[in-house]
Amino acid sequence: MFHVGHEKVPMCSGHGPTRRSFLQAGSAGLAALSLPTWMSLESQGAVNPAEQKIRNCITIFLVGSPGQVDTWDMKPEAPAQIRGKFTPIDTNVPGIQICEHFPLMARMMDKVALIRSLHHKTGASHENGQRWMMTGHEFNADSMKPHSGSVISKVFGSRGTLPASIVLPGKIGNTGAGPLHGQTAAHLGSAHEPFVLGADPAKSDFKVVDLAPPAGQTEFRLNARRQLLGQIDEVQRKAETEPEAGRDTAYARAFNLLTSPEAKQAFDLTQETPKQQDRYGRNTLGQSCLMARRLVERGCRYVTVNHFDTVFNLSCWDMHADGNSLNNTYADYERLLCPQFDWAFTALIEDLEYRGMLKDTVVCVLSEMGRTPTINPRGGRDHHTTAWTNFLCGGSIKGGQAIGSTDKTGSVPQNNPIEPPQVLASIYHAMGIDLETTMMPGPGNRPIRLVEAEPIDQLFG
């Protein structure tokens, strides 16, 4: 069996690969395939797309970071200043309890694998955790690492007219300590930048900015624009040394989105019934999750839903209770955040399962860190990186389990400590990537591993 990137490539003709196709594959598995290369192989009959086993991924990123003791790793036996205000409830998995404000999630815990021993060893800023959980790496401005969606774009390429990686509703912006959130393609190049919606799908006048031609723009003008973009591409092709840039540019991708009826439909939530929109919740998170399902259904491989783009001056998971711009409290968790998440997340899982998509779609709920086990004097919890809970479900993930555990106060892992790169490795593995054989080009085109970690075995039974 011939391996192209991570793929075991079935030979339609029964013959082995030609020397040419082997070389096009890029150092025999050392470099992941771009779409043009894949298509080239396909046109030669060297691969059979029907036999691919590529899965999709939807990541919900809880910006600000929920407190583990208040949500999915409760400590009812701990002192009041630690156990907090909420009460645990049973789930449909004996022995696993979660917060009372996730009653619907509690009914589908058999599908969910909690990871209760996540931790990292870098500073307790939002950005550190975001870089870890978005990329699987710690890095600085001189050594940027690509977002997991960009990695997926590089490994699998796009499918149809939609980009391989889409971010809803917007990128993370100001979270306090700098601009490096791990949301770029980094050295993988502009062709693999996530497409950012940049608009709120919960608004009644929602339009995808990049999909809506300016008033008066006709198809003729669009075609003229395409020619212009082509000329720009040509100039860029000559100017840039990066080989990918000439083949699959961001310009071409934008044009495809601009003109494709299929792409427009994918982003059009009015094609969903009002009842379905209600089931996800008429709010930014809920409608983003609904859109994520539509996008995956129509060919997007990796959708990131950012629950909030900042932690300042709005209700979010960053529960400092500081009386100022970070004044989130238990009231925000109880009234808004937990119910909204519970409603949207369970709608997404139910919907994916109903449509037969859950077996091929990994759903990840991630955050950058946890919160201090001891409640601060103002009634909030501050940043905490030595223990928190995230979870995965769908695809090949074995639900109904809690992996790892923390001590009596939820401060540190008690067993099976898990670090962020292991989570990213697990996501890639769950999407069908063989981490042993699939490399991506690093700086200077040197082949490097997608992430320096192994998948968490228990996640896969």
Next chain:
Amino acid sequence: MEQVFEGTPQAEIRLEGRKLVRGDVTNDWGSQLLWEIRRNGEVVATVPARANNSYEHADTTPGQYEVVLQMFKYEGYAKDPAGNFTKSKLIEVSNKVSYTVG
């Protein structure tokens, strides 16, 4: 990006004996949903209504009971020094039903 909540949630509730039954909420914001139960005009209980479409209040203290569904309306995170939301609040999203005990 501040969360957007448009439209007005609405649900129908009814009584089957003393059991409260609600229909689906249209224009559902997905925020906290509660049964607010009053006895002789005083709030005696607020009970989570999201997970189940029906609820029977166990309290049989004699009196006139009135029930309505409430949902949290988010209009900003601002709170007073006591920690109460200053703009965001629970609003009624259904008709009211009433029954008498004793």
